[in-house]
Amino acid sequence: MIEVSLRLSWDHDLAGVVKRLEAGGVPSREVNVLSRVPLPESVFPANPSRMSLIGVIGALLGFSVAVAFLVAVTVSYGLRTGGMPLIAPLPLGVITYEMTLLASILAMLVTLFVRARLGPWRRVPEHPELDYGEVIISVTCADLAQAQRAREILAGVAAGRAA
Amino acid sequence: MLIDLNVCTGCSACVVACRAENNIPITGAHEAARNGTIQWLHIDRAWSGGQDDFSVESRPITCQQCDAAPCEPVCPVLATYTNSEGLCVQVYNRCVGTRYCALNCPYDQRFFNWFDYQWPTPMEVQLNPDVSRRTRGVMEKCSFCSQRVLAAERAARSEGRPLREDEVQPACVQTCPAQALLFGDLADPDSRIARAWRHPRLETLLEELGTLPRVRYVRRQDAPGAEALQPGAEDDE
Amino acid sequence: MNATSPAAAPISIAPGREAPLLRPMLVTGRAYKHMVILLTGVISWGAFCFIYQGFIGLGLTGLRRPVFWAFFITDFVFWIGISHAGTLISAILRLSSASWRYPVTRAAEAITVFALGIGGVFPIVHLGRPWLFFWLAPYPNARMIWPNFRSPLEWDFFAISTYLTGSALYLFLPMLPDLALARDRSQGWRHRLYRFLAMSWQGTQQQWHRLELAIQLMAAVVIAIAVSVHTIVSWDFSMAIVPSWHSTIFGPYFVAGAIFSGIAALILIMAILRRVYHLEDYLQPKHFNNLAKLLLTMTLLWGYFVFAESITTWYGNLPAEMPAFWSKISGHYAPLFWAMVLCNFVIPFPILAIKRLRTITGMVIASITILIGMWLERFLIVVPGAATQRFAFDNWYGYFPHWTEISISLATLAAMALLYMVFSKLFPIISIWDVVGQAPAPTGEGIAEPGPGGAP
Numbered sequence: 079m080i081e082v083s084l085r086l087s088w089d090h091d092l093a094g095v096v097k098r099l100e101a102g103g104v105p106s107r108e109v110n111v112l113s114r115v116p117l118p119e120s121v122f123p124a125n126p127s128r129m130s131l132i133g134v135i136g137a138l139l140g141f142s143v144a145v146a147f148l149v150a151v152t153v154s155y156g157l158r159t160g161g162m163p164l165i166a167p168l169p170l171g172v173i174t175y176e177m178t179l180l181a182s183i184l185a186m187l188v189t190l191f192v193r194a195r196l197g198p199w200r201r202v203p204e205h206p207e208l209d210y211g212e213v214i215i216s217v218t219c220a221d222l223a224q225a226q227r228a229r230e231i232l233a234g235v236a237a238g239r240a241a
Numbered sequence: 242m243l244i245d246l247n248v249c250t251g252c253s254a255c256v257v258a259c260r261a262e263n264n265i266p267i268t269g270a271h272e273a274a275r276n277g278t279i280q281w282l283h284i285d286r287a288w289s290g291g292q293d294d295f296s297v298e299s300r301p302i303t304c305q306q307c308d309a310a311p312c313e314p315v316c317p318v319l320a321t322y323t324n325s326e327g328l329c330v331q332v333y334n335r336c337v338g339t340r341y342c343a344l345n346c347p348y349d350q351r352f353f354n355w356f357d358y359q360w361p362t363p364m365e366v367q368l369n370p371d372v373s374r375r376t377r378g379v380m381e382k383c384s385f386c387s388q389r390v391l392a393a394e395r396a397a398r399s400e401g402r403p404l405r406e407d408e409v410q411p412a413c414v415q416t417c418p419a420q421a422l423l424f425g426d427l428a429d430p431d432s433r434i435a436r437a438w439r440h441p442r443l444e445t446l447l448e449e450l451g452t453l454p455r456v457r458y459v460r461r462q463d464a465p466g467a468e469a470l471q472p473g474a475e476d477d478e
Numbered sequence: 479m480n481a482t483s484p485a486a487a488p489i490s491i492a493p494g495r496e497a498p499l500l501r502p503m504l505v506t507g508r509a510y511k512h513m514v515i516l517l518t519g520v521i522s523w524g525a526f527c528f529i530y531q532g533f534i535g536l537g538l539t540g541l542r543r544p545v546f547w548a549f550f551i552t553d554f555v556f557w558i559g560i561s562h563a564g565t566l567i568s569a570i571l572r573l574s575s576a577s578w579r580y581p582v583t584r585a586a587e588a589i590t591v592f593a594l595g596i597g598g599v600f601p602i603v604h605l606g607r608p609w610l611f612f613w614l615a616p617y618p619n620a621r622m623i624w625p626n627f628r629s630p631l632e633w634d635f636f637a638i639s640t641y642l643t644g645s646a647l648y649l650f651l652p653m654l655p656d657l658a659l660a661r662d663r664s665q666g667w668r669h670r671l672y673r674f675l676a677m678s679w680q681g682t683q684q685q686w687h688r689l690e691l692a693i694q695l696m697a698a699v700v701i702a703i704a705v706s707v708h709t710i711v712s713w714d715f716s717m718a719i720v721p722s723w724h725s726t727i728f729g730p731y732f733v734a735g736a737i738f739s740g741i742a743a744l745i746l747i748m749a750i751l752r753r754v755y756h757l758e759d760y761l762q763p764k765h766f767n768n769l770a771k772l773l774l775t776m777t778l779l780w781g782y783f784v785f786a787e788s789i790t791t792w793y794g795n796l797p798a799e800m801p802a803f804w805s806k807i808s809g810h811y812a813p814l815f816w817a818m819v820l821c822n823f824v825i826p827f828p829i830l831a832i833k834r835l836r837t838i839t840g841m842v843i844a845s846i847t848i849l850i851g852m853w854l855e856r857f858l859i860v861v862p863g864a865a866t867q868r869f870a871f872d873n874w875y876g877y878f879p880h881w882t883e884i885s886i887s888l889a890t891l892a893a894m895a896l897l898y899m900v901f902s903k904l905f906p907i908i909s910i911w912d913v914v915g916q917a918p919a920p921t922g923e924g925i926a927e928p929g930p931g932g933a934p
Binding site: 110111112113114115116117121122124125127129130133148151152154155157159162166169170172173175176177179180182183184186187189190191193194195196197198200201202203204205206208210216 | 495496616618621622623624626627628629632633636637640643644647651654655659661662663673674675677678679680681682683684685686687688689690691692695696699700702703706710713911914915
């Protein structure tokens with residue numbers, strides 16, 4: 079893996095640079111625009127996300143697991159307390175509620191980690207030079223030839239900016 | 242259990258018997274002064290009348306073994322529950338000491354082991370081997386002398402016969418010189434207790450809470466007015 | 479703490495806009511070190527008291543029948559209440575896109591996590607056999623008996639662990655970009671630490687989009703959890719049949735009280751941070767002013783709840799409820815009760831309502847009295863209900879705390895301070911990407927437009 083990068087001010091035509099890289103044969107998912115603060119939505123519109131749907135699915139899953147778990151566990155060793163029915167919906171509902179929300183949060187967390195490619199085990203190139211008001215166009219290249227191509231395109235971009 | 246207040250003299254023999262039978266720790270005068278005692282059974286005295294013609298009602302109060310016990314569902318570790326015989330049992334080994342049950346007992350009949358209590362010599366010699374000594378940090382209460390019930394049931398089972406009515410008596414019932422206490426199996430419709438359970442003058446403590454106690458009291462015939470039927474009812478503001 | 483001896487700086491500060499915010503992480507003065515030693519001492523003393531109490535038994539405390547709960551449960555409710563500062567406030571502000579929240583959120587979320595951790599210790603401290611606390615965890619024992627899911631204390635276990643998970647994530651996720659910044663600017667062990675914690679955050683636009691979406695969605699869920707947590711804490715009391723505890727109003731009353739004390743704690747901590755770390759440019763009077771308005775609202779709401787709770791009890795005049803009520807209004811606990819009213823309403827209300835008094839100093843005074851008042855409020859909910867005559871049995875007992883109880887309570891206060899101090903040395907206490915992204919660019923060509931970090 080070779081990283082080729084270029085530092086640019088963020089008023090540059092960033093979308094254009096990415097297009098040029100794609101036209102040059104660099105796959106778009108290998109091109110990342112890094113910044114210290116999020117760029118305006120207008121520059122790179124967010125692609126649609128199903129995170130809210132996954133949150134709901136996680137909640138439903140948590141709810142089902144909670145109900146099944148509580149019923150199974152309570153019935154498996156039925157000890158009666160205080161004249162209450164063994165399966166007391168209201169008290170068990172409190173725990174069901176918490177487990178539902180917990181599952182929802184965890185589902186969204188997993189989605190975030192997968193979709194944003196996060197994880198402590200990943201090694202990514204660090205860019206201490208990146209400052210506010212700037213972006214870094216980072217291209218991850220599979221081989222030297224591709225790296226060479228990307229470097230040429232980015233050099234062209236840099237030259238264009240200098241001029 | 243049925244307690245006849247007409248007969249109870251308030252002699253406290255039941256209290257002593259309970260203490261001896263159930264290894265109830267001796268907490269000492271210092272703790273007694275600050276409500277730190279443990280007494281599974283105590284005599285509640287209600288005084289009424291004037292200086293000259295007063296009357297005193299003695300009422301032995303113990304765990305009421307409620308069918309709908311408020312103490313039970315609040316325990317997070319199921320250390321107390323209603324067993325198959327309808328007793329509200331306390332499992333010392335499972336208790337972690339949240340003390341929630343004691344707060345939720347309207348009769349204040351749950352006692353906490355604030356310390357590891359020691360029995361002064363030679364008191365430790367008479368400890369009952371059938372009853373466990375409780376460690377610090379667990380809750381305890383009247384068990385209706387379940388060790389006696391279990392022993393009698395075992396004996397009956399080994400002889401292949403049903404348990405006879407007169408075989409089991411908790412220590413307090415056994416000791417009462419006036420025979421004010423009656424203990425038996427309500428599930429057996431012919432038992433003395435089952436017949437006495439429909440006595441017209443029976444009352445339960447704090448009936449309005451709906452705890453369905455398994456201890457009932459036979460009201461005194463000479464009770465001074467209906468308002469004294471509940472202990473301390475005259476104290477209400 | 480405000481001495482300036484930049485000892486061998488492990489982070490190289492580029493003279494960028496984030497420098498003043500990274501500075502507290504690097505510059506450690508003598509006062510800071512003295513404070514750490516002092517707090518560690520207090521915490522050790524508290525830990526010693528806890529262990530001592532474990533060996534002797536809970537008889538060491540002032541608890542006796544029927545006052546089975548007192549100091550530790552008060553502390554528990556108090557700290558769980560403080561924990562509502564952060565997540566709830568910052569989540570509400572985030573959902574309502576209140577842009578003044580940026581410098582406030584991190585400080586608030588950190589309060590949440592630490593206060594929750596500390597509050598969660600108290601149910602263990604209060605156990606008769608604290609070494610068996612894990613029996614409350616949902617796993618079967620040797621006889622395959624599971625915990626009792628019908629018990630409010632078991633609800634507490636689930637509610638607090640859920641809230642701790644949620645609020646820790648809520649502190650952690652918005653910090654990822656700042657951790658990445660710290661990773662890029664640091665060497666040595668700090669670099670390794672931040673590299674691990676930054677979870678390979680690069681700042682790609684995909685990551686930004688997902689992160690902001692996740693924070694936004696979680697805010698909604700976390701609010702639902704936070705409300706449920708303090709409701710469940712209040713249900714520890716409401717579910718009991720103890721007169722004066724068995725009240726339907728307790729759920730919302732406790733949640734309002736929690737937010738009330740949480741905002742007070744936040745204002746106090748922000749004032750300290752501003753002073754100690756010279757963050758005057760970031761924690762501006764307008765932030766304090768906005769929080770003070772929130773606090774004023776909560777003061778009024780608290781007054782309303784106390785009045786509603788009192789008048790319904792007094793008017794109903796139920797025999798079982800009245801002993802506890804009168805012990806608060808005119809009896810044994812009256813001094814504490816009226817001190818609470820003074821601390822929670824009479825003092826803070828004019829300070830917060832009159833604009834001329836609503837200075838940062840004034841707010842700090844109001845916050846301190848509110849924190850004291852809210853502790854008293856929890857004490858007055860827990861103890862008189864248990865201590866006064868309940869039902870027919872005249873079994874009251876005058877509770878007075880033992881020094882071990884006081885020591886352990888003070889130790890947790892020290893623990894909060896220490897955790898906060900250590901946190902501010904390891905992590906940026908103000909969200910850098912939020913704040914610096916907001917600030918207009920100082921110089922440089924091509925950075926004409928203001929930073930786009932505003933999108934929540």
